[in-house]
Amino acid sequence: LLQYRLLRRRGLHEEGFSDSLLSEKIFFYFPDSEIYAFFCKKPEEGKPIEVRVGNEWKILERVPSIRIDSTSKYLQDYMFSPLGLQNEPFDIDFYPSPKADPAKKITLMQDSVGMKDFFVREIQGEWMKIQECIDYGPLYAEDAIVDEEGWEKISKLSEKNPIYWIRWRKGDKILTPQTEFYFKYGC
Known part of the structure; x- marks a missing residue:
């Protein structure tokens, strides 16, 4: 990329x-x-x-x-933050593994604040492995800005959170809009 x-x-x-x-x-x-x-x-x-x-x-x-950069390395500099109304299901399908049986689809809800974020952990072709981010509001308030070191801390604290797979593209078509990604280190 x-x-x-x-x-x-x-x-x-x-x-x-x-x-x-x-x-x-x-x-x-x-x-x-x-x-x-x-x-x-x-x-x-x-x-x-x-x-x-x-x-x-x-x-x-x-x-x-x-x-x-490789696509995986490039995307790991971004947070995936799917758009959705508060307390409503996301429009994207989440799975426990890549290429999972559609019957195993997981429905996730946007949180009450409307700010659910995910770390991009891995790319396998058309599939993206994501991990739910902790609520970093308290950490953000402490530092006023979250820099690369702060994101590493947040990433480490998020390692116990659930992992999901999403299909982020289909052939040449991107299924996850640009508006659902933001650069971590510029926050």
């Missing part, structure tokens, strides 16, 4: 890649910070990078603002 900052300033915006077009065709797009995340083929030393935009592969030259 490739994360590309300041793409607009590199001239691609003028060549027809408008924000509204990209936001539907790439993995993540954060207009406020001008960050774009694309799926890419495993890069080869000295060769341009091939990125997926919609159903097409495009060539992107290497520049310092490009960072390439």
Whole structure:
């Protein structure tokens, strides 16, 4: 997975890649910070990078603002926070294991505050292993900001919480909207 900052300033915006077009065709797009995340083929030393935009592969030259991570590593920098009304079931299906029998589906409810969060623990193809996060409100209040060290502490304290699997994509279609992820270290 490739994360590309300041793409607009590199001239691609003028060549027809408008924000509204990209936001539907790439993995993540954060207009406020001008960050774009694309799926890419495993890069080869000295060769341009091939990125997926919609159903097409495009060539992107290497520049310092490009960072390439595995999908799993990239997503583990984010919290999964599914949208849902307070005390109502989520629209997403949770399972005890990847590729589980649909009859074993687990229905989870949004909490009374409407802020249930999950750590992304692992990616296995189209499946994402997530673990329910503790209520970190009291820790957050102590520090006023949760930095990387704080998230490590919260992650460790969450290790006893339930683990679930969700299907986060189906082929090229992302099933978990970008709006349900937020970057941990920027909170």
